[in-house]
Amino acid sequence: MATTSVEGLCGFLQAMGIENTSFVSTSTDLYTNPLAIYFSHLAELIVQLTDCEQQVAYKSIFPKSPLFGHPVNDGINLLFYFSNSNLARLLMSYVIDRGASYGNNLLTEALVENGVDTKGQKVIVEFSSPNLGKAFTGLHLRSTIIGAFIASVYERLGWNVTRMTFLGDWGKHIGLLAAGWSRFGSDELFDADPLRHLLDVYAQIEELFKKEQEAAKKVHExxxxxxxxxxxxxxxxxxxKKLEDGDPDALTLWKRFREVCIERYTELYARLGVRFDDYSGESDVSHEAIEEVENALKENGVYRxxxxxxxxDISKTDEKHGAAIARFRNGTTTYLLRDIATVVERSKKYSFDKMxxxxxARQTTHFQQVFKALDLMGRSDLxxxxxxxxxxxxxxxLPKEGASGLLLSDILDQCRDxxxxxxxxxxxxxxxxxxxxPERVLNALGAINLMADDLSTRRGGTFNFDLNKLANPGDYTGLNLQKxxxxxxxxxxxxxxxRAxxxxxxxxxxxxxxxxxxxILRLLVQFPGIxxxxxxxxxxxxxxxFLFNLVDLLPNVWEDEAEAEGSSRSLAKLAFYKCFxxxxxxGMRTLGLAPLTA
Ligand code: ARG
Structure with missing residues (x-):
């Protein structure tokens, strides 16, 4: 009987010689973390000892249990060891019963059916969020990779996850892009490679704009x-301004850029094994939501x-944050106001428990302002x-020499090569x-290699994008995991x-x-805790x-097929490879990596 139900697990442990399995019903962790079985059993043994003669307790320091070996005194410590054969016996069934959900820290279906409540809470994970017409920077790359990890680890912990990207598809920079389009835009180049062409157009107009600003500054000075x-x-x-006022021509041009960009990004994200449930953008936020925010701010006396x-008035006392602009002088909205209104709107559409x-981290102040503004308008609940x-x-x-900027496709191509x-x-x-x-394989390997490299860096630290590292068959690489x-x-x-x-x-x-x-067994058992x-x-x-340490040990037990030939492998050994x-x-999937399957 599978170890995923109460009766199944009790029966399994009894068959191993554990007579009293009442502890199985004391904790639900037992069903997600095999080490919890050891702790609960040990606690049970201790409970049995508390009400006894001193002599009995003394003798019982070496209790007999199928799960543990006899404690060993090494001169400094008294060590309890796992009984290895029974650890294997327990773990092989435990992992194989759970398969893809081993490590999820989620209750098994059998328990849910028994009435244990695991109603998934709803979380929106917003990540990647590049800007229309602009370069895909290293920060967008990290957001994509780390965001995909966060989404999948939440999913594995039982949350109901919506993956969302928030395109920078609204704002003054779209106005600048349009000014560039009227001078440098080419339908032909756009059709051939839209992201690249918009990037070129944007770089050219930015250059002209910079000159205009410098000249104006000189005049002023x-x-x-x-x-x-x-x-x-x-x-x-x-x-x-025309966009915000709903001018049809302006909207048609903007839509044309936006739609093609989403199409391209969808393909590029697929190369990374990343997908979004919702391609939202700064343009989405409705006039109503913005009005709701502005009214609430006014009513609370913090909008002027x-x-x-x-x-x-983000904070009347805190000079650092002071006042933050929500609408420019010509009446158009800012990034800040749109972000605040987006929260209100998303809460209605998704009623999320968490976002x-x-x-x-460069945008820490911006998000502090968003959160603070919601507090001030009386929406601390959000x-x-x-x-x-x-x-x-x-x-x-860095972008290639002579290129006007970096695109996601450039990054992926470099990693693939x-x-x-x-x-x-x-x-x-x-x-x-x-x-x-070969193309599909190389592409997937490039993505895994890149993502694993970033994900092995501490989140708060700087990620060194290092093609040399990816170009070498090192031990601590995504390529090695996939291998x-x-x-x-x-x-x-x-x-x-x-299974029987x-x-x-x-x-x-x-x-x-x-x-x-x-x-290796001792590592495998730790996975849910990790x-x-x-x-x-x-x-x-x-x-x-953890995964790097695990595969580091694999060569020690690796048998070539040639070595195994003739003698068929024992069930224990096959189960061991299977669990590994x-x-x-x-582990790879929890990180958001998509392992290549044959
Ligand atoms: N598009 C922005 C940028 O490139 C990032 C958006 C982040 N998300 C948000 N809700 N503000 O800087």
């Missing part, structure tokens, strides 16, 4: 008495006109549910993948594991000193360090 021109600035502001613009913004998860900068990510060099340098690994469609994953998949292909046999089969291969199999810590801190590096494969796959 009295260095030049020429006529001041604000041509581009006026064009930019007019276009954005200042020099023709509208500002929010997480995965955005560079502010409380929001969280900004920041991260450090990126070094070493670097990973190909690593494969060429390591013939054995190359062979593992060579039968597949062992593929190796194990092929070892296990066609293997059927007899698993409980009673011989696990003596895990006994003995310096047993390489047992070393996922939990990583969730609590939203630090992917815990899982990556499950943990490696679950």
């Amino acid at each position: 009295g260095e030049d008495d020429a006529e001041v021109s604000h041509e581009i600035e006026a064009e930019r502001d007019d276009f954005f 006109e200042s020099d023709g613009a509208w500002v929010i 997480i913004y995965v955005v560079s 502010a409380q549910r929001l969280e900004h998860i920041g991260f450090g900068d990126v070094h070493g990510l 670097a990973t190909k060099l690593a494969l060429d340098a390591d013939g054995d690994t190359l062979q593992l993948f060579s039968e597949e469609d 062992w994953y593929t190796g194990l998949s092929s070892k296990l292909s066609g293997v059927e594991i007899d 046999e698993l409980e009673s089969t011989d696990y003596s291969m895990f006994e003995g000193e310096d047993n390489a199999y047992a070393d 996922v939990k810590t990583s969730f609590e801190k939203l630090e992917s590096s815990h899982i990556l360090t 494969h499950v943990v490696l796959e679950n």
Whole structure:
């Protein structure tokens, strides 16, 4: 009987020789974390001792239990060891019963059916959020990678997750893009490669705009008495004003840019194995939501006109935050006002329990302003549910020489090409993948390599984008994880594991000193705890360090197919490889990596 139900787990433990299994009903952790079985059983043994004679207690310091070996006195510590063969017996069934959900820290269906409540709470994870027409920066890259991890770890912990990106598709920069389009835009170039062409157009108009501003500055400072021109600035502001006022021509052009960009981004994110449930954008927010926010701010006495613009008194006492602009002088809205109104709107559409913004730590002040403004307008109920998860900068990510900026496709191509060099340098690994469609495989490997590299960096630290690292077949790389994953998949292909046999089969291969199999077993059992810590801190590096340590040990127990030939592998050994494969796959998926499957 499977270990996923109360009766099943009790029966299993009784078959191992544990007579009193009443502790099974004391904690639900037992069903997600096998170590909790050890702790609960130990606690049970202690409870049995508390009401007894001193002599009995003395003797019982060495209680007999199927789960533990006899304690060992090493001169400093009194150590309790796992009984390795029974750890294997328990863990193999436990992991195989759970399969893809081992490590999820989620109650099993059988328990839910028994009435344990695990109603999934709703979380929106907003990440990536590039700007229309502009470069895809290292910060957007990190947001994409870390955001995908956060979304998937929440999912694994039982949350109902909506993955959302928030395109920068509204605001003055769209006005500038339109001013550029009227001078440099080409339908032909746009159709051929829209993101690249818009980037070029944007770079050209930015250059002109900069010149215009510099010239104006000189005039103001009295260095030049020429006529001041604000041509581009006026064009930019007019276009954005037209957009906000619903001008049909302005909207048609903007829509054309936006739709094609979403199409392209969808393809590019797929190369990373990332998808969104909702391509939202700054443009989405309705007039009603904005009005609702402005009225609430006014009613609470924190919204005022200042020099023709509208500002929010974020804090009357705190000079640092002071007043923040919500509407420019010509009446158009700011990033801040749109973000605040978006919260109100999303809460109606999704009624979320939590919303997480995965955005560079550089925007910490902005999010403090958003949250504070909600408090001030009397919506602390919403502010409380929001969280900004920041991260450090990126070094070493540069556009190609002569290019006007970086696109996501450039980054992915670079990583794919670097990973190909690593494969060429390591013939054995190359062979593992060579039968597949090479373009698809290389692309997926490039993405895994890049993502694992970022995810192994502490979130708050700086990520060094290092193509040299990706181009080498190192141990601590995503490529190495995928290599062992593929190796194990092929070892296990066609293997059927007899679940009923698993409980009673011989696990003596895990006994003995310096047993390489047992070393791995001790790591596999820790996986659910690692996922939990990583969730609590939203630090992917815990899982990556764990996976790197795990595959580091794999060569110690690796048998080539040639070695195994003739003698069929024992069930214990097959189950062991199977469990390893499950943990490696679950670990990768929890990180948001999409392992290549054959
Ligand atoms: N598009 C913005 C940028 O590139 C990031 C948006 C972050 N999300 C938000 N709700 N403000 O800087």
